[in-house]
Amino acid sequence: MEFEVHYQSLWDWASDLLKDTSVGLYFVFDAQRLSNFDGSSFFHFIDEPWIADNFWNVQSDFPPDGKVLAFILYTDKAKLLSFGQQKGYPVVVQLANLPTWIWNSEGLGGGQVVGWLLIVNEDKRYSGKTSFANFKNLIWHELFKEILDTISVYLKNGCWVTCWDGVPHQLFPTILILSADYEEQAVMALICGVMSHHPCLVCLIHQNEISKFPMNCELCMSKNASKTLQEVWSQNQVDEKEQILIKQGLHDVDSAFHAVTNMDIYHTLCWDCLVIICGESF
Numbered sequence: 001m002e003f004e005v006h007y008q009s010l011w012d013w014a015s016d017l018l019k020d021t022s023v024g025l026y027f028v029f030d031a032q033r034l035s036n037f038d039g040s041s042f043f044h045f046i047d048e049p050w051i052a053d054n055f056w057n058v059q060s061d062f063p064p065d066g067k068v069l070a071f072i073l074y075t076d077k078a079k080l081l082s083f084g085q086q087k088g089y090p091v092v093v094q095l096a097n098l099p100t101w102i103w104n105s106e107g108l109g110g111g112q113v114v115g116w117l118l119i120v121n122e123d124k125r126y127s128g129k130t131s132f133a134n135f136k137n138l139i140w141h142e143l144f145k146e147i148l149d150t151i152s153v154y155l156k157n158g159c160w161v162t163c164w165d166g167v168p169h170q171l172f173p174t175i176l177i178l179s180a181d182y183e184e185q186a187v188m189a190l191i192c193g194v195m196s197h198h199p200c201l202v203c204l205i206h207q208n209e210i211s212k213f214p215m216n217c218e219l220c221m222s223k224n225a226s227k228t229l230q231e232v233w234s235q236n237q238v239d240e241k242e243q244i245l246i247k248q249g250l251h252d253v254d255s256a257f258h259a260v261t262n263m264d265i266y267h268t269l270c271w272d273c274l275v276i277i278c279g280e281s282f
């Protein structure tokens with residue numbers, strides 16, 4: 001089967017911004033750690049992505065001159081767009097190296113549509129079957145990989161870009177934040193969703209234990225999910241494969257994010273917060 005994906009290069013979009021004199025000067029390339037003194041002790045605070053631990057950890061693995069180019073990707077199925085007969089939903093990119101007031105704006109440096117993901121229509125013959133759920137997840141990841149491939153080519157050695165001030169920087173791309181609603185994040189993380197044994201995107205809390213939250217649970221990690229899939233693929237019997245997958249609440253699909261080796265998908269996701277209004281939760 002053939003599926004179409006429409007996208008533009010994340011790298012080219014970011015390079016244009018780095019060279020632009022009105023936006024380029026606002027880029028922050030180095031991770032920072034800031035603390036406040038409350039009268040008795042210092043405490044670490046975070047108000048921009050480059051002050052957060054993930055930014056610091058990613059940069060620590062680069063050569064001394066290596067700088068992080070930190071992408072934020074946002075998808076929302078609710079923002080359906082029509083393109084002729086086709087329906088799809090947009091992938092929007094932002095850069096976490098820019099201050100929030102720029103990447104959250106509608107001007108240059110604000111969110112840019114860089115991809116157009118396909119809606120795989122439900123088919124009554126297959127709906128609700130595990131194989132169809134795997135199929136839909138596989139399509140999503142294959143298409144998303146095309147978008148990620150526009151930066152993953154620069155992961156190993158980075159890329160020198162001469163910025164707006166004529167100064168060259170060796171930049172290494174990463175994905176710092178993936179923003180979406182729960183349903184969409186479950187597809188990104190390849191977890192089986194609310195009804196599975198481990199429905200959380202962040203930790204391995206069991207479904208039966210959720211009412212006991214907050215409790216200390218092992219955090220989800222890409223390397224552990226990969227290990228589980230390796231175990232699944234080494235089984236000969238379909239039943240045995242399914243048992244492992246059900247126990248872990250995972251889909252048997254190769255993640256598009258494996259290509260971005262300096263990120264852990266589970267560290268880029270977050271809970272979908274409930275909004276409490278007048279005592280009712282939505």
Ligand SMILES: [Zn+2]
Nearest residue numbers: 200202203205
């Ligand atoms: Zn959790």
